[in-house]
Amino acid sequence: MIELRNFVKNIKPYKPGKPIEEVIKELGLTGEIIKLASNENPLGASPLAIKAMSEKIDDSHLYPDDNCFYLKHRLSEKFGIPTANTIVGSGSVELIELIFKAYVNPGDEVIMSEPSFIMYKIACQIFGGERVAVPLVGHAHDIDAMAQKINSKTKIVILDNPINPTGTIVAKKKMDHFVDAVPPDVILVLDEAYHEYIEDATYPNGLDYLKKHSNIMVLHTFSKIYGLAGLRVGYGFGSEEIVGAMMKVRLPFNVNRIGQIAAGAALGDEDFVKHSRNNNEAGKEFLYNELRSLGLKYTPTFGNFILVDFKRDAKDIFEAAQRKGVITRTVYEYGLPTSLRITIGSPSQNKQLINTLQEFLR
Numbered sequence: 001m002i003e004l005r006n007f008v009k010n011i012k013p014y015k016p017g018k019p020i021e022e023v024i025k026e027l028g029l030t031g032e033i034i035k036l037a038s039n040e041n042p043l044g045a046s047p048l049a050i051k052a053m054s055e056k057i058d059d060s061h062l063y064p065d066d067n068c069f070y071l072k073h074r075l076s077e078k079f080g081i082p083t084a085n086t087i088v089g090s091g092s093v094e095l096i097e098l099i100f101k102a103y104v105n106p107g108d109e110v111i112m113s114e115p116s117f118i119m120y121k122i123a124c125q126i127f128g129g130e131r132v133a134v135p136l137v138g139h140a141h142d143i144d145a146m147a148q149k150i151n152s153k154t155k156i157v158i159l160d161n162p163i164n165p166t167g168t169i170v171a172k173k174k175m176d177h178f179v180d181a182v183p184p185d186v187i188l189v190l191d192e193a194y195h196e197y198i199e200d201a202t203y204p205n206g207l208d209y210l211k212k213h214s215n216i217m218v219l220h221t222f223s224k225i226y227g228l229a230g231l232r233v234g235y236g237f238g239s240e241e242i243v244g245a246m247m248k249v250r251l252p253f254n255v256n257r258i259g260q261i262a263a264g265a266a267l268g269d270e271d272f273v274k275h276s277r278n279n280n281e282a283g284k285e286f287l288y289n290e291l292r293s294l295g296l297k298y299t300p301t302f303g304n305f306i307l308v309d310f311k312r313d314a315k316d317i318f319e320a321a322q323r324k325g326v327i328t329r330t331v332y333e334y335g336l337p338t339s340l341r342i343t344i345g346s347p348s349q350n351k352q353l354i355n356t357l358q359e360f361l362r
């Protein structure tokens, strides 16, 4: 056997939600199959993005723009942040990796919640960082405890707001204090993959911290509300220093050509974003009510997914739902064996989900 790098030996590979194609093949299903496993947009992709992509599909033989010039300018117009402070990646997962790749030496400490988005742990392992895991309290980040863990060995503090898989947020007041507590030589990554879904006034906008703090990197994505998960486009804002370091270690042409075009168009698709947000809010209320009447416990969410606790090993219900064509997500790797993380779907998908749960629990 060829020996792996030591750091790589213990990595458990990322386990994505099961693709519909795989479930069809595995179970031989025929009827409608719905995927509520990966927090994709149940309404599909932004129509403006689809139109823009189809108009440019013939150019697919050309390499993409290596510097994402047009998309960075669109982002700059929308968010009022210079392009020199902007980086685009093949999904925000690539940006997470680039931060670790540029900054983490073996033995550097990285503070994160346990559980939080699993890629933080994997990126930390790849580069030999020492993971400092801080347990959630009441399914929320314990940012006081996270702040207390910072020491001279800390290189990065990374947190998702809201958290995948629980959906809770750190409110603005708390975040204001936390941001001030992180020393300027420690990178604070604020992963806001679901921020467009949130209209709550207590939710902090990570971009507001960038002017005063050159150690903050804010990550966003086109995979969620814009419905472009299949195209792999994420983006981040931070100081020229951090963005420059990340640009140094990325591979050329890291963002595909069609993805850049679609993302640029999707940014202007306010109607779709609003429609998706409304669908999510309505779906959330519907599911809360139905889950309550089924006697199931859930964590109120700020994202487009709900963590439901079945108070028993969730494998059986996951498998039973899958046999009925409803793909959800177990969260064993997040240390939550009795829960499923379920994406909020379209109205008909939500009904199908509830019918399936009802049948199983009866």
Ligand SMILES: Cc1ncc(COP(=O)(O)O)c(C=O)c1O
Binding pocket: 038, 039, 090, 091, 092, 093, 094, 117, 160, 162, 163, 164, 191, 193, 220, 221, 222, 223, 229, 232, 233, 234
């Ligand atoms: C908190 C969080 N960050 C980042 C991502 C990755 O998104 P992307 O598709 O942009 O790589 C996800 C995806 O589920 C997520 O939940």
